């Protein structure tokens with residue numbers, strides 16, 4: 001059953017109108033926020049018992065979802081602000097209450113090797129397990145669920161809306177989806193039965209156990225590899241690099257289609273020596289065919305003092321990564337740049353033409369280059 005929200009906000013016309021008006025800023029934090037402010041209820045939260053915690057003494061618990069492994073006293077919450085210890089049991093506070101829901105082009109996630117020109121029904125709740133100074137969705141990622149405008153949208157309703165609007169995938173995105181793990185996995189299981197793909201954009205800061213459970217129903221992941229040093233992760237995101245690298249390897253082992261995004265923040269992570277190390281690691285551990293997106297930073301949140309990433313720096317990062325042997329290296333958030341397009345690594349001809357989120361041509365046949373027959377990694381049918 002589709003409610004008024006679904007009817008009003010998910011029409012194709014609305015999608016095109018919103019996307020066109022905001023095409024330049026592809027992070028688009030304002031899209032989901034606009035939707036929830038008009039139709040959500042402030043502070044509307046739904047609970048669900050977590051399957052990923054260990055009971056400790058004196059009614060404390062330890063969360064097992066992400067590498068923080070928060071030890072939480074009775075009545076308190078973990079670092080992400082959306083999980084609460086109630087009587088020695090740990091509960092998600094964001095189950096079935098997204099604060100953001102929107103129909104997006106798959107290219108916006110970004111996925112460039114997955115059903116080009118298809119749409120993805122995208123959901124997020126409040127909260128995050130990192131504290132990135134450059135966060136583009138900080139208004140929801142750094143909020144508590146009682147402070148956001150939340151919708152009443154069960155997993156069944158998410159799947160019904162996705163079917164109604166003919167989305168080919170459901171995306172768990174905008175904030176770190178690990179923090180709404182129960183909601184994500186219940187929705188993903190239903191979606192899988194209906195033949196809808198499950199995709200996520202994640203910071204990769206998740207423990208191997210829940211990740212492998214998720215991989216059973218996850219078709220594709222775009223993982224933010226924010227930098228390639230522990231110092232960068234610690235100073236910019238209050239995170240760690242090593243668990244993210246482990247996540248990337250597990251996704252590869254589990255045959256989940258994988259793309260990587262690196263937000264290039266000028267003067268912070270644009271050192272080409274480090275970019276070269278990152279490219280070499282990706283090629284060795286994940287394969288030369290792993291798509292990598294160097295995405296342009298815009299001054300937001302706690303880094304408003306920096307300029308947008310100069311395009312020349314993005315081009316140098318792309319060139320450096322390609323020199324390490326990576327075959328599909330893209331530039332993001334610069335509409336019209338040649339680095340948005342996909343070229344065949346063998347015959348060098350244009351495979352997929354892109355301008356922003358618009359696809360101009362696709363020269364693939366059954367997952368292979370139409371000109372020379374080279375297999376191209378991705379989900380194409």
Ligand code: SF4
Nearest residue numbers: 063066069070078080
């Ligand atoms: S998911 Fe949240 S509560 Fe659990 S360990 Fe991570 S930050 Fe802590």
